[in-house]
Amino acid sequence: MEYPTKGHYDCSPENPTYTAPDTRTDQEKADSLLNQFAEEKQLLDKLPSPEQEVAERLNKLRGQSTSPQDEVTALMRQLSTQSGKDGKDVQDSLRATQSQDVTMESDGENEEEMARKIMASVNIVLKVRQPLEQEVAKFRELSTLISFLYPAQNKLIIDQLVPKSMTLFGMDCIPRISRAQVFDALSSMANVAGYRAVIEAANHFGRFFGGQITAAGKVPPAKVLVIGGGVAGLAAMAQAKHMGAIVRGFDTRATVREQVESLGAEFLEVEFKEEGESAGGYGKEMSKEFIEAEHALFARQAREVDIIITTALIPGKKAPTLLLKEHVELMKPGSVIVDLAAEMGGNVETTKPGEMSVHKDVVHVGLTDLASRLPAQSSTLYGNNISKFLLSIGEKEHFYINLEDEVVRGSIVLHEGKWLWPPPPPPSTAQTVTAAPVAAVKDQVPPSPPNYFNRTLTDSLIYTGDPLRAKHVAGQTLCGANMLLTRPSVWQTYCWPDPLWGIHTAGQTLCGAYCWPDPLRAKHTAGQIPYGANMLLTRPSVWQTYCWPDPLWAKHTFGQTPCGANTLTISLVHDTIRFDRCFCPLQGIGGALGLGLVSPNHAFTTMMTTFGLAGLVGYHTVWGVTPALHSPLMSVTNAISGITAVGGLVLMGGGYVPGTVPQVLGSTAAFISFINIFGGFVVTQRMLDMFKRSSDPPEHNYLYTIPLAAFMGTYGYGAMAGDYPEIHNMAYLVSSLCCVGALAGLSSQKTARLGNCLGIIGVSGGIAATLGHLGPTNPVLAQMAGCMAVGGAIGSTIAKRIEITDLPQLVAAFHSLVGLAAVLTCVGTYIHEFPNFATDPAANVVKTATFLGTYIGGVTLSGSLVAYGKLQGVLNSAPWLIPGRHQINLGLGLANLGAMSWYFMEPTLNNGVSMLLTTSALSTIMGVTLTVAIGEQVVNLAQDLGARADDRKLSDQTPQGD
Numbered sequence: 016m017e018y019p020t021k022g023h024y025d026c027s028p029e030n031p032t033y034t035a036p037d038t039r040t041d042q043e044k045a046d047s048l049l050n051q052f053a054e055e056k057q058l059l060d061k062l063p064s065p066e067q068e069v070a071e072r073l074n075k076l077r078g079q080s081t082s083p084q085d086e087v088t089a090l091m092r093q094l095s096t097q098s099g100k101d102g103k104d105v106q107d108s109l110r111a112t113q114s115q116d117v118t119m120e121s122d123g124e125n126e127e128e129m130a131r132k133i134m135a136s137v138n139i140v141l142k143v144r145q146p147l148e149q150e151v152a153k154f155r156e157l158s159t160l161i162s163f164l165y166p167a168q169n170k171l172i173i174d175q176l177v178p179k180s181m182t183l184f185g186m187d188c189i190p191r192i193s194r195a196q197v198f199d200a201l202s203s204m205a206n207v208a209g210y211r212a213v214i215e216a217a218n219h220f221g222r223f224f225g226g227q228i229t230a231a232g233k234v235p236p237a238k239v240l241v242i243g244g245g246v247a248g249l250a251a252m253a254q255a256k257h258m259g260a261i262v263r264g265f266d267t268r269a270t271v272r273e274q275v276e277s278l279g280a281e282f283l284e285v286e287f288k289e290e291g292e293s294a295g296g297y298g299k300e301m302s303k304e305f306i307e308a309e310h311a312l313f314a315r316q317a318r319e320v321d322i323i324i325t326t327a328l329i330p331g332k333k334a335p336t337l338l339l340k341e342h343v344e345l346m347k348p349g350s351v352i353v354d355l356a357a358e359m360g361g362n363v364e365t366t367k368p369g370e371m372s373v374h375k376d377v378v379h380v381g382l383t384d385l386a387s388r389l390p391a392q393s394s395t396l397y398g399n400n401i402s403k404f405l406l407s408i409g410e411k412e413h414f415y416i417n418l419e420d421e422v423v424r425g426s427i428v429l430h431e432g433k434w435l436w437p438p439p440p441p442p443s444t445a446q447t448v449t450a451a452p453v454a455a456v457k458d459q460v461p462p463s464p465p466n467y468f469n470r471t472l473t474d475s476l477i478y479t480g481d482p483l484r485a486k487h488v489a490g491q492t493l494c495g496a497n498m499l500l501t502r503p504s505v506w507q508t509y510c511w512p513d514p515l516w517g518i519h520t521a522g523q524t525l526c527g528a529y530c531w532p533d534p535l536r537a538k539h540t541a542g543q544i545p546y547g548a549n550m551l552l553t554r555p556s557v558w559q560t561y562c563w564p565d566p567l568w569a570k571h572t573f574g575q576t577p578c579g580a581n582t583l584t585i586s587l588v589h590d591t592i593r594f595d596r597c598f599c600p601l602q603g604i605g606g607a608l609g610l611g612l613v614s615p616n617h618a619f620t621t622m623m624t625t626f627g628l629a630g631l632v633g634y635h636t637v638w639g640v641t642p643a644l645h646s647p648l649m650s651v652t653n654a655i656s657g658i659t660a661v662g663g664l665v666l667m668g669g670g671y672v673p674g675t676v677p678q679v680l681g682s683t684a685a686f687i688s689f690i691n692i693f694g695g696f697v698v699t700q701r702m703l704d705m706f707k708r709s710s711d712p713p714e715h716n717y718l719y720t721i722p723l724a725a726f727m728g729t730y731g732y733g734a735m736a737g738d739y740p741e742i743h744n745m746a747y748l749v750s751s752l753c754c755v756g757a758l759a760g761l762s763s764q765k766t767a768r769l770g771n772c773l774g775i776i777g778v779s780g781g782i783a784a785t786l787g788h789l790g791p792t793n794p795v796l797a798q799m800a801g802c803m804a805v806g807g808a809i810g811s812t813i814a815k816r817i818e819i820t821d822l823p824q825l826v827a828a829f830h831s832l833v834g835l836a837a838v839l840t841c842v843g844t845y846i847h848e849f850p851n852f853a854t855d856p857a858a859n860v861v862k863t864a865t866f867l868g869t870y871i872g873g874v875t876l877s878g879s880l881v882a883y884g885k886l887q888g889v890l891n892s893a894p895w896l897i898p899g900r901h902q903i904n905l906g907l908g909l910a911n912l913g914a915m916s917w918y919f920m921e922p923t924l925n926n927g928v929s930m931l932l933t934t935s936a937l938s939t940i941m942g943v944t945l946t947v948a949i950g951e952q953v954v955n956l957a958q959d960l961g962a963r964a965d966d967r968k969l970s971d972q973t974p975q976g977d
């Protein structure tokens with residue numbers, strides 16, 4: 016047998032060969048082992064130990080790192096993930112810096128020297144913490160530093176950078192506005208700290224968080240109280256809930272309630288009413304009485320709960336002391352308190368800031384470096400915040416400090432050596448004051464005796480409390496529709512959560528028997544056109560498209576205005592009070608009745624009624640919408656506004672193709688409106704999908720086809736049978752209510768998807784009712800179907816394919832189509848109706864409306880396109896204040912008025928059409944001059960959504976503070 020020449024025996028089944036016997040002497044074997052050990056030891060010495068690595072990372076996060084490339088490398092990772100177009104220059108220079116590091120390292124330079132050289136060679140330095148004394152000398156003159164700075168506390172060190180003419184941005188100074196959410200490093204750190212607080216609590220708590228029933232006995236779930244529902248508090252609540260605890264939350268700001276409850280926590284209340292929100296949206300310092308009421312609440316809670324996490328903070332102030340020593344002593348032994356506010360003095364009297372301690376068997380976590388205890392997560396979020404902030408400064412291609420930019424102005428501390436901190440307060444918060452308590456209960460503050468005379472006088476002249484329910488005088492019983500509109504909360508509750516609202520149970524017939532059969536309306540005669548609010552609800556598609564002058568309305572006789580004036584008056588009073596709070600009821604009532612005196616006919620009064628009621632509906636449905644839903648709400652509103660298709664459908668005619676100019680205009684308007692409708696609903700759905708978490712329950716949205724099918728089936732049957740002339744109006748009513756329900760649904764996360772589905776049902780119903788009402792011939796029907804199919808396919812394809820971050824601009828682009836459709840429909844209607852003008856008593860109303868419709872359409876068209884351009888980055892997103900813009904706008908307004916006068920004075924077809932085209936051109940220019948001056952809002956929208964799009968992966972774990 017042949018033996019291999021080297022090695023030892025290897026009897027493994029894979030290699031059944033035999034190695035040669037080891038013939039070395041014992042001494043040789045020992046020497047060889049010793050050498051091998053020495054080699055391996057040397058290698059190990061070169062590798063950092065895991066403990067060392069963790070310690071270094073913690074040091075870095077605590078700002079104790081003296082190695083600048085550590086920070087740059089962490090940021091490098093974030094920057095390199097930014098899109099190429101935005102970050103290219105920055106990436107290039109960072110790459111250059113990194114290769115420089117390597118060169119210097121290979122040249123054998125020490126770290127200190129390397130750091131000095133790098134700092135001296137770069138223009139922009141990104142850091143975690145404020146510069147240390149020893150770093151000041153290293154900065155290059157005129158360079159820029161972005162890091163946490165806390166300028167109030169670090170004035171001395173910042174002053175040392177002044178002679179270097181440096182520019183400094185404080186990450187802690189970035190204003191908490193929606194556009195800056197993506198840069199908000201304080202929120203990121205608070206989020207991490209909130210999560211970590213629960214982990215620390217769990218670590219020191221001797222029991223499970225979640226309840227269990229085991230063979231060995233029943234384990235109750237832990238009870239966790241989180242005080243303060245800001246970013247840290249909400250993150251803590253979410254985490255504690257995920258871990259199975261019973262969670263309670265408290266905050267002084269009432270707006271936090273919904274967020275706390277949406278996390279599955281119980282929101283606690285104190286028996287004392289006081290507004291806890293400052294004008295900037297932060298918590299404010301509460302009155303002594305309120306804090307005492309809090310103490311009473313926390314004393315009760317301390318007996319019950321196992322863990323208390325406190326996060327209450329008032330910006331710029333010492334943290335309020337919310338848990339006193341005696342409360343802590345009420346807690347069960349083994350309970351845990353985590354005081355996140357320790358750094359600002361602590362919310363708990365017994366906390367020792369920066370330390371772990373125990374008071375009467377209650378563990379206190381007073382650590383102030385919780386974010387650093389989750390280093391990888393903190394680094395990722397901070398890297399993301401700071402890199403996006405850097406890339407947001409200036410224009411796309413170059414770094415440029417624009418002090419007009421609210422975020423730049425808020426966060427800049429030094430500008431080329433000049434102190435710019437603190438920034439001027441934003442207008443909305445400039446007058447932030449500590450408001451006095453609104454009302455006290457339980458005899459805590461003896462109320463001063465009210466002056467009833469003054470109160471009533473004020474009510475009667477300035478504010479009437481709830482004007483609709485309380486103030487209408489005898490005999491002025493609100494008509495059905497008004498009742499509906501004055502009590503939206505009731506009908507929302509009864510009607511909207513149930514898409515099949517027709518199936519109300521007995522007593523729940525609010526929309527059915529209670530509201531609608533207004534006895535006054537039942538007296539309508541020929542045409543059976545209901546009026547008042549019913550008009551709004553039954554024919555919105557028509558008024559939206561024609562912008563008020565439905566020729567049918569004009570046929571109302573003058574005497575048929577029983578509820579019109581009343582409703583109008585009340586609506587206007589309500590509107591003026593609610594919307595402006597600067598008119599008194601006298602003015603509202605006087606104005607409304609004045610309009611009644613000058614009203615040319617019933618159609619005008621009805622339109623005003625519709626207008627007032629629509630205002631009410633809009634106000635009640637949209638007011639108080641969760642900010643996070645503003646974008647989807649805007650999108651669904653835009654999709655619904657595609658109901659302009661109805662105006663186009665009404666004008667359509669001919670055969671398979673249109674035959675006349677109005678018909679061409681009508682089919683074009685319908686075609687582009689369908690792009691908007693289909694695209695709009697797809698965009699809304701995509702926006703809503705961004706809020707979805709993987710842990711959310713499954714959705715079965717297809718089930719909403721049941722009410723849609725029920726609607727279409729019932730309506731189709733009624734329309735085809737031909738025996739039910741009222742079915743069309745009721746279909747319009749249902750469709751309109753669905754559209755209102757869509758807006759109402761989009762006001763909260765829970766009902767947002769239902770809202771989108773209701774919008775689809777409403778618009779589909781409106782179009783079906785129009786088709787049923789018109790009864791088009793088969794060729795015209797085919798033409799309509801063609802417009803719908805092609806327009807719908809285009810709209811939904813674009814909406815599905817577009818990048819998620821580009822959705823807001825797509826909404827703006829789609830909305831411009833609504834404007835165009837309105838212009839086309841109005842011009843088409845004018846031409847179509849022209850032959851009737853001589854005999855139609857409502858001719859002037861139709862003419863006025865077509866003119867105003869054209870004007871509004873033109874402004875919408877170009878205004879939306881400008882918004883699109885700003886959001887897309889084609890136009891500068893900053894407000895562009897055209898010199899003399901007020902004069903230009905005034906001139907354009909007057910020119911429009913001139914065109915309108917000429918339009919009425921010279922009643923020929925050619926002149927009418929020319930003036931409509933003139934106003935469409937003038938208003939299109941006006942749309943531009945009006946909207947280029949807007950900047951912040953549109954950018955906010957895009958950034959907000961963009962940030963959400965970027966962060967949505969994180970949202971599975973991370974509750975957002977908004």
Ligand SMILES: NC(=O)c1ccc[n+]([C@@H]2O[C@H](COP(=O)([O-])OP(=O)(O)OC[C@H]3O[C@@H](n4cnc5c(N)ncnc54)[C@H](O)[C@@H]3O)[C@@H](O)[C@H]2O)c1
Binds near residue numbers: 265271297328337
């Ligand atoms: N320990 C750490 O490592 C660490 C890290 C980050 C943040 N923090 C601290 O966490 C705390 C919370 O940070 P945040 O970003 O969530 O702040 P935040 O401003 O978002 O939230 C603070 C909340 O406290 C509420 N509040 C104020 N006064 C109150 C009172 N009397 N009773 C009940 N609630 C009251 C406010 O309404 C607000 O909702 C701060 O003190 C912050 O310094 C600690």
